[in-house]
Every structure is written in C-alpha cells, then in structure tokens.
Amino acid sequence: MKPQTVREFFRRLSEAMPAPETELEYVNDYTLLVAVVLSAQATDVGVNKATRALFDKVKTPAAMVELGEEELREHIKTIGLFNSKAKNVIALSEMLLEHHGGSVPRDRAALEALPGVGRKTANVVLNTAFGEPTLAVDTHVFRVGNRTGLAKGKTPRAVEDRLLKVIPDDYIMNAHHWLILHGRHICKARRPECWRCPVEDLCAYPDKTPAPES
The missing domain is CATH 1.10.340.30 (Hypothetical protein; domain 2)
Structure with a gap:
C-alpha cells in the first residue's frame, strides 16, 4: 500500500471512529x-x-x-x-x-x-x-494488516514492525484501536462486511463480500 493510500486509510478510519478506545472496562x-x-x-x-x-x-x-x-x-x-x-x-x-x-x-x-x-x-x-505510540497486534490487527495489504507479515511481530514503519506519525497513537475495532466489527474473520467498510476501495482483498439481499 502506497504512503498516500495508507494516510487516506487512517484518515477514513479516524473519521468513522473519532475517539477510539479499548472495549475492556477498567478503573485504573x-x-x-x-x-x-x-x-x-x-x-x-x-x-x-x-x-x-x-x-x-x-x-x-x-x-x-x-x-x-x-x-x-x-x-x-x-x-x-x-x-x-x-x-x-x-x-x-x-x-x-x-x-x-x-x-x-x-x-x-x-x-x-x-x-x-x-x-x-x-x-x-x-x-x-x-500514551506511548505502540501497536498491539492481536488476531484482528494481524488479519486486517494482511487482508487489506496495509502490512503483510507471517507473524504478529512482522506485522507490528511493518505497521510502525508505514503508519503516519499523526495517526500512530490510535492506530491499534482503529484496526482492532475495524477487524472486530467490520473486517471480520469469516465474513467481512465489505459493503459497509469505509476503506473498501483502498483494500487489496480480492474476494469482497457483497451486501446481503434485503
């Protein structure tokens, strides 16, 4: 994925999720x-x-x-x-x-x-x-990185290292939240909901899922 495409990828995710945060509940x-x-x-x-x-x-x-x-x-x-x-x-x-x-x-x-x-x-x-600029690569981030072409890698560490290289500095802080939430709710493992994906046209995945018939 070209640098300008990566920037647009995260611009759209940030627009769709302006204030992403972990879905785990905690108090401190x-x-x-x-x-x-x-x-x-x-x-x-x-x-x-x-x-x-x-x-x-x-x-x-x-x-x-x-x-x-x-x-x-x-x-x-x-x-x-x-x-x-x-x-x-x-x-x-x-x-x-x-x-x-x-x-x-x-x-x-x-x-x-x-x-x-x-x-x-x-x-x-x-x-x-x-508030450190780190990336946690779980199964969702690993899948999204490889499926979209954003950051291909055979191991979580390889995907993490690639993401840290390609994500613009102004998006890095929230990047893993955006990717986790995107993978959990849209770019799902078994049936990605490509028809409602904000970065569908930027994604290299060849088998885009059509919208279900109403």
Whole structure:
C-alpha cells in the first residue's frame, strides 16, 4: 500500500471512529493490566462480565493479593484458562508490590517480566495507560494488516514492525484501536462486511463480500 493510500486509510478510519478506545472496562492502570491479561483467548465482552464485580472490590495489587487466588478464580471462572490466569494475576500483583511499589511500570522490559504479560499486553498498557505510540497486534490487527495489504507479515511481530514503519506519525497513537475495532466489527474473520467498510476501495482483498439481499 502506497504512503498516500495508507494516510487516506487512517484518515477514513479516524473519521468513522473519532475517539477510539479499548472495549475492556477498567478503573485504573492496574485494572487495565489485569483486564488485558485476562483477555488472552477470550472476548472483551466475556472479560467485562467477569471483572465488573471484581473491580468493584479490587483496584490495587495489594487488594488482589489479599483476595487470594481461590476467590479470584471464582470471579473469573467464566473466562477461558481461568486457572492459569488467576495464578498469573496473583503472581504479577505480588511482583508489582515487591519490585515496583505497587505501581504499573511504564517500561516494556519490566512489563514483559510480569507473569502472563507478553509483548501484545505490554503494548496495550503502554499505549492505553501511558500514551506511548505502540501497536498491539492481536488476531484482528494481524488479519486486517494482511487482508487489506496495509502490512503483510507471517507473524504478529512482522506485522507490528511493518505497521510502525508505514503508519503516519499523526495517526500512530490510535492506530491499534482503529484496526482492532475495524477487524472486530467490520473486517471480520469469516465474513467481512465489505459493503459497509469505509476503506473498501483502498483494500487489496480480492474476494469482497457483497451486501446481503434485503
């Protein structure tokens, strides 16, 4: 995709979604981190249902450690992989208390050192909590990047690196939100809704989906 096409691509997404934000519900940096860890291989809707009551009660690492792994499992048992996620959330909370004074670090290496936190989670936290120009490449962003021709790559890291090279600086801050929401609601995996896509004519996908018959 040519640079002027990439700029127009994001201009249109920004016009369609002027104030994009994560669909995960959270109350502070810590609960955002927990929500993103819980969202691995789960939907934001499912995570939000489980965390509403949890985040009413628990808003800090100290409160999470006091809650304990067993009760945390009860709160999140509707989420996939809840046993390992509960273990990780307690462990990362203990690490935040021991090494970071109970605060979420604004540092990639420190974030990725936390149990259950990988590059994608670190990117979400750095961008959403701290306003860093990072890109979290989940399945939606990976699909949109490859399908549209915006950023082709065989791995999430390859797509991330390509996106960081091609996205104009004035669009980079919200880029991963636009791409995630576009992939989740329009450029869907099984049946993309090309007939209502704002960037349909810029997209290299050859098998555009026609509008359903009324």
